[in-house]
Amino acid sequence: MTERPALPAYCTPLDAAWPFRHAVPGARLVSTRFDPARLDPEDFTRWGVPPMAGVNKRQAEYLAGRLCAWEALRVMNGAGAIPAIGDDRAPCWPQGTVGSITHGAGWAAAITARHTQWRGLGLDVEKTLPVARADRLAGEILTARELQGYAEQDETSRALRVTLTFSIKESLFKALYPLANKRFYFHDAELIHHDDTGRARLRLLTNLTPDWRAGSELDGQFVQFDDYLLSLVHIPAE
Template sequence: MESGPKLLHPWQGEPVDYRCVAMRFSREPGAADLGIALPDRIARAAPRRRAEWLAGRRCASEALRLLTGHGACLGMAPDRSPLWPGGTLGSISHSGDVAVAIAARADSCLGIGLDIERVMDGQGASEVAPEALTPRERRHLANDPFSVTLAFSAKESLFKALYPLLRRPMSFQLSELIAWGDQGTARLRLVEELSPQFPAGREIEARFARLGDLLLTRVLVTA
């Protein structure tokens, strides 16, 4: 079953104005594309990948419409990142049959990243921890599947927020989760220098929210 994109309000008192949208979508072959043109590499992809891509673009278009009054179908850059319209920036993610997107005005922040993940069980966390966690994180988090999920997702959001600024790959080992609280706030710390603007030791706030068995994270990079 598909449902149209719906506005989310996962956090209160955010420092910039943005719109966050989510939808549940079908992975069945032949899902309606609602007139969205598919890039060649997506048109050739498996039905599951096409459904994810279309749902993400539908969410992004609705987030832009709610933010600016004008929706748009995002293109895809050669590195597969979404091409946001001038004056805006944002992020797209999906997990299972849920897609999410967030859009903000480019003059309100430097970068914004969003990620959604199914909360891991013990086995999943033990498989992900060696790749996703730094040695310090493994000592403190590896026995708690929720914390592993939070660290993994927050780092994904951080990469999405920073990639348009740095245009360089980022491994999970370049940042670590150092704090999180019951109010849905967390902090990441850069382990290595990424640029003069993002030196080792810089801390960046993340937000998180539980949506059933899913975990949504958001990283906002300000000046």
């Protein structure tokens, strides 16, 4: 499919504006807002996307993310495509490209770049957690080092800390799993730096492959908008 069908009525116009404060050269990010209640099942047919099982909300999220991926690929190289689903349920990007898709709470986005510039990209969006839920989840998401000083922070800071750590570790997994082909979990990495400009840095705490061992550090970034937090991990090509 080279020409884009009409955008489904349940999505807002696709937005190719870069949301982060720091550039990722060559990467293209496209986002949309969507209303699951307005999803038409025929939208899957019009876009050539195999329907997925599940409730309307999940179907709407899935399709919105794929539409963003199609447009991000089109903006990057002039040829839109819907990434297939691999056996591990991860998107299969066209040869020579890498990318990531995220969606949640009525917002979806995809990012893509050429493999010659970036080995891996991971994108994740989350609604800012209520402080009570953040406090319940803190021990599951934060390492012992990340928990230092947590209890002394105010409610806003605690909610942001858990939301950010959760999101950027999700982005880390999306960026690194296709390269390592090995699953890892929240306590297998830690957020070692983040600042007011949106920069972040993570460190692996476990050995995944000879190339990705404990102590490896990776860069990322994040941005807050409305009540969302969007994070990105980008792994440069060698």
